[in-house]
Amino acid sequence: MTPACPTITLADFQQAIASRDVQFHLSAPRYARRKILAAAPDHCPLCRSPFDRTTPRSFSAPVIATCVHTFLGGPLTVDNLFVCCRRCQQSRASTDLLTLPDLPAHLADQRLAVLQLSQNHPASLPKSATLTEVRQALAQRHAMPRSRVYAAQPDDGSCLLGVSRRYGDRESKGLAHLLARLGGTPLHRDKRLTVYALTDTDFRRVVWQLIDANAWVIGIGRRTELRDFQDHWWVSSASVSELRARKVGGVLVPLPVSAAREVGASALRMRRLAERRRAAREQEDVEREYREASAAYVSWMATRRSPTAFPIDPEDEMAIVARYGTACRRWAEAQA
Structure with missing residues (x-):
């Protein structure tokens, strides 16, 4: 679990990376x-x-x-x-297979299948997203070589990104250096590690750019109070089901603002069903009103033709004719 840290120094950041930047047999x-x-x-x-x-x-x-x-x-x-x-x-x-020339197709397919089972960060998808949609979102990331990046986001807003030279390929590490350099400034550089300093706003943007570029971001430190989806960058899981449920290791990841407004396939089906039911009810109302207005109009016409019938108030006659005309118009529109 990535620990919460109010603040972090460069020395602490380097020491934390040194203990993690070691390949165990x-x-x-x-x-x-x-x-x-x-x-x-x-x-x-x-x-x-x-x-x-x-x-x-x-x-x-x-x-x-x-x-x-x-x-x-x-x-x-x-x-x-x-x-x-x-x-x-x-x-x-430890370089990604995707960087090798003339990679056989079966190994490329095996790599994509294994990446689905490897450590992945959450995707910006609505809660109604299916497992297939989550896998498709991860596959878009996996189209790029995978890299490893270290990150710390303390409460004081002085964030750090570390790109190690020990493992990985030049392409993915070069992209990580470029994104970090565009969002921050180099704070430390030696033969094994480059550390960049970023503001909290730039860090939140750059760290998700790295994740979308298929970087596995290792959390050295995180904020004490998590504000929204972007502050959950350190969460990762090897289970696609956990990522879809957005509850990884007991941590509940909130929906991003953009994804919360999206409508899933099940919701769209329910909306279409409600629209069909509403249209059926409206059709029944139109037909019932047409039958009642027609019956009233026929009765009024029969009364007018009968010499012995009691006379009807002229205002009631106008109402009967107007109702019949409106019912005929609505019935014709419903039949069109």
């Missing part, structure tokens, strides 16, 4: 490794070179790799594993 279960290696083809899918299974420590030996690196939020499951040669694994490191 994670190994897939043995049964999963055996299953993936047994189903591996005879050549590397990245460089198309044949595997050398006789020398396990050679650069051409098959090894287990991840489609989405665990450092970038990828899960350690069978769906996230594939086999490539040791040379490609070492040269790729």
